[in-house]
Amino acid sequence: MTRLELEHVTKRFDGPSGDIVAVNDLSLEVDDGDFLVLLGPSGCGKTTTLRMIGGLEEPTEGDVTFDGVRVNDVKARNRDVAMVFQDFALYPHMTVGENLGFGLKREDNGLAENEIDERVAEVAEMLEIGDLLDKKPSSLSGGQKQRVALGRAIVREPRLFLFDEPLANLDAQLRKTMRTEIDELQSRMGITSAYVTHNQEEAMTIADEIAILNDGTLQQHDTPARIFNSPNNLFVAQFVGSPDMNIFDGTMTEEGERYRVEFAGRSFHVPRDLFEDVAEDVSDVTIGFRPQDLFREASTEGRQGHAGPVIDSEIRVIEPLGTDAIVHAEIDEGTLTSTLTRFHEIDEGDAATFTIAPEHIYVFERDTERLIKGRVDTETDEVGAVMSD
Amino acid sequence: MSYESNAHSPYERAIQRVPEGLRVYLAVLPVTALVGLFILYPIARAIYTSFFERSLLHPDQSTFIGMGNYANIWSSAQIHQVIVNTVLWVVVGSGIAIVIGFVLGWLLYEKLPYVSVASAIVLIPWVLPRVVGASIWQFMFSGSQGIINELLVQLGVVDDYVVMLGDPSLSLWPAIVGMIWRLAPLFALLTLTSFQGIDEHLYEAARMDGATPWEAFRYITLPLMRYNLAIGFLLMLIYNIRNFSMVWVMTKGGPGYSSTTLPVMIYRSAFVDFNIGFASALSVMLFVVLLVFSYYYIKVYDRVQGEF
């Protein structure tokens, strides 16, 4: 029930060799009940941001506000915020039940002992850890610990949930189950949440909105679909999506109502209205396209009437993933990566011709790495399908 | 929604009235005061008293005599004996204790089963009340009832029982043996802990690299243990030079001054001869030595730990 706002928040630490700017002039707004994911590579300041929201660190500059109230100098314990830690941070000397009830007991909430027990039992039931209440954390499995950590946050019904890579210590299977569960819980309780991860796939599935950080600086704050299709810059484009995007240097020239884009010796045309404000003199660009958007020319999926570039290549490596495969192919200018469903027809060493729809190609200014043309979804809402591995 | 503080206990409310920056000092104050008053102040006090002539019987009457007490130390015949004894005591005692301790530690680590039980047993000599340990050795070294005399006679080393503790040329040695017995276990445990701190995989890697067990020891174990061994070495020196009870219980420093070490001398000067000024000057001598040892201890410590 809280609208969270960060206004020009900067955090500096004294490092051994001068200041470390962990978070740099970050402004974010999260509406009541929204699920924000902070995404970025290791060391980009995600945890620091989260800790400032929770009151575990104080911003060097800027304000953190809850519902418009500045909380910079409100202590963590008075902010009514709950946090789930990567290593769970369960109190080892308390039973599961005591762990769950600990926060409630500390609070000035006027709850009687038995009311607390009731709340604990209720939450334990909800998370299916009801029969673990008398156990100590050391005897629990990773998934169970994770549930207890979640429960400890939920039971307090705080105004904010904070998650710091809560799934990082779990195995792949459990990670998927738990992330769905967290998502459901959050929507059900409607509590504003901030969730840190460096796993882009997790971010895409769970988030209402994603804030991508790099080197302490906000790169983009948007919905997952927009992050995927209209990344602000090359960094964001490369950070989301898997396998990695194909990147080539190219040039661009204006030809009336359209642009002629050349890369790797191929050229194709794109209508002018697919571009966003292109500066006058832009000619050097960076071209990117997702492996999922590449088609084999000979295949039946083949040409769909568009005028995309045609690329001849030689297949080098096929990494089967079950129903589809990641195929690495060699061209004179580098390597192409694509995901193919019908990979049984081809073999390493074969020649293969690929094509790609111009709508699906990303174009960035070479020197600023700013996006000038994003990916246009031909079929709406295919992002989910594209994202799943 | 207001964000008022939720200090629950009166104790905490009291703490909150102390300015943030001072709270840490509040926390370290009790220990600092205690240590300052009962350990650091006496050190300063001893330096001060060492410039006075003062008797234990009339501690309120004292005369400033400058370096007089130090001059007396320099000219005292007994002190030379005491210094020789102390050097022997520290060097021989620590040296042998370290060798035996290291071997014992290695045996505990490598050869003996039930490490935790075995090392607890090995530690007994160290934790036993000092008086108890010393009196066992006094008994074992005693004349006709002494088992050691019996052993020496049986082995043919001596013809008849020797009252070692009463023989000025021998009286220091039984105490040294007793001290080795007390300190070697300590060094053994330090060694054991150091061995345990070395990652087993390093030995496996060394074996794959073709090292013999001896080479593994020489090139892996020893270098990795060197700071720990230095710490242990310094502790041996410190505990040895400080020791009072072993000698005092076994011989009271006698006959004459034949087994008197520096700490025993301090005690005798102050509480037998009642000369506090002189005893303080001797204490200052001991400080200087301890200070040197402590300095190196802290230096090695910094190496091991980085900054505190």
Added chain:
Amino acid sequence: MSTETTDPTEEFRENQSWLFDTTAGVYLRKTLVGLVTAGAGLFVLFPLYWLVVTAFKTTAEIQQIPPTIVPQNWSLQGFSVVIESSIQAGGYQVFFENTLGVTITSAIDINVLQLVFNSLKVSVGAGLIAVAFGTVASYVLSRRDFRGKNVLMSLFLASLMFPGTAIMVPEWELINMLDLYNTHVALVLIYGAMTAPFVVWLMKGFFDDFPGSIIDAARMDQCSPYETFRYVVVPMARNSLIASFIFAFLLAWNELVFALTLLGNAKYTVPPGLLTFVQGFNTQWNVVAAASILVSVPVLLGLAYIQRYFVQGLTGGAIKG
């Protein structure tokens, strides 16, 4: 490598060591190790064995020449003398005569039970002071940075090196000045001061390894720093706290110098009392041994508990167990 070799295993025989790779070497090594083990074991254990068997011999057997390695007849004479003399010195013999009809007449009167009681008083007091003060300080030293911290840590480390003999004279002066001569309070304070640095170092080691996220979690669970300390840190530190207490307790239990110089006979704790006992009884070693064993019991119980923390405590955390 030699070219004439035909033995295909030859190339695996490089880098051989006589001591480890030949039969003779291995036997020699094993024999040496065996001898060393036996020698070292004998050196450490024999005095302990001797203490125990001596306690169970009769006074007559003690005076036998040559001494017997194993008691000819196991006897509790030593122990009973210790207890009788305690009862007599404590003035309870009338009580025993009246209620049990036993007449107690002991040649010496040293009240071992009183010594033990005095020592308990002093040691528990010192242990509590050291643990309470030391833990609070170590928590702050481990988790905060402040001006003077390094100096303080070095002082604590150095103060581990000095106590005892080096400061017995000025300590005597100080205690007289404070008018605490011949009081147990004096010893409680001094032993507290001597052992608090141990506790600081031991507990600092514990807090340094303490997972920071648990503290963060407690802050999130609405704990004030004090509550975090009280409900989360202290319970988790239980074992280390007990170890610290035992450390301080043992040091106080065993300390001779200050007890000897700062107390009068009537207030003696175990070490100086035992010393008097040894000097009064050194013809009856069985009695001395029995008393020694009795006063060592708490030490041995304590040892069992603190063994794990021993090295860390003694070295001021320089070496971690």
